[in-house]
Amino acid sequence: MKITHKLISLRKLYFLLFIVVFYNCKSTYKTQAFLTENIPPKPDYNLESSWAVLPWKYTDDFKxxxxxxLDTLKADVFYVYPTLITDKKDTRWNAPITxxxxxxxxxxxxxxxxxxAFASSGKVYVPFYRQAHLRSYKLYKEGGKEAQELAYSDVKNAFEVYLKKYNKGRPIIMVGHSQGTTHTSRLLKEFFDGKPLQKQLIAAYIPGIRVKTKDFSVLKVMNSPNQTxxxxSxxxxxxxxxxxxxxxxxxxCVTTNPITWNDSNTTTLNQHKGFLYTNGKxxxxxxxxxxxxxxxxxxNPKFPLRFFMSFLKNYHAGDINLFWQDIRENAELRVNTWLATEQ
Known part of the structure; x- marks a missing residue:
């Protein structure tokens, strides 16, 4: 019976993964007009409660x-998370940070x-923000644009507070995924691309959405593992x-090899350093x-009960954790390279 219950539990876990990653595109969203009176309260990023992660408030699991x-790390990591408000019955355009x-x-x-994946490379900063609902992409002209602009205004405000209050001239790794990449790309254009702050940029990891080289004027795609x-993406x-x-x-669009970090078009099993799964392994x-x-x-990744993942075709949700150890080691390499160059 214990084995049976364990299998049922694991199957439920995979089923939840399936639902999160492979939502039914044919169903329709319940929506409403984007109205100013429905906008959630603006976050104050001078308050620690407006931050999901600050270097001195890591959770035990994150530690x-x-x-x-931690005190010896010479770089910072600014991370913007992906869309997590996805319920088709949820009519909110933006989620409050409360x-x-x-x-x-x-x-x-x-x-x-x-x-x-970046926690061994730098001190991590993650702001809560009024993320836009997933439908903001599909219904961009019907309220989605306003929702995404609101979300970006939070990310931008948080980044400005980070620069003024916490950065103190330290080099930065910028990270985003999906909607997080939408906003992080805008930060890169506004604050780094051909600007003085570009000198502090170690690297930007921006997977999970389409990024093209023409999106930036000066910033370039990195095509070697130690480039900074x-x-x-x-x-x-x-x-x-x-x-x-x-x-x-x-x-x-830009297509980086997240295992070799160079122009190689294929990899072998031996080259893959590690996939972080939800069981922490x-x-x-x-x-x-x-x-x-x-x-x-x-x-299809080789790990227990991989059968359930075999039904998925879009690995969007795994853009980072499928290559977690590869990213971790690469981020460390780029930090060390940047520091050696600047000394």
């Missing part, structure tokens, strides 16, 4: 992945599975699969990738 010598359920998801899922001062799908509705949507030599135009094609 597992952080450096044991939403307890959303905040728990930010801290215990997004931060733990994504930002943790630029950005990397990718979007992950199961091998031989494309976006369901628009096969060509990602064509021409890291599975190395778990997958291979193939680079196609705009997409990173991955094999």
């Amino acid at each position: 597992v992945y952080a450096s044991n010598q 939403d307890v359920e959303q905040n728990e998801t930010v801290v215990n899922k997004a931060v733990l599975m994504q930002a943790s 001062g630029g950005y990397v 990718w979007n992950t799908y199961k091998r031989n699969n494309y976006p369901k509705k628009d096969k060509d949507w990602y064509k021409g 890291i599975y190395s030599k778990a997958l291979t990738v193939e680079i196609t135009d705009g997409l990173v094609w991955s094999t």
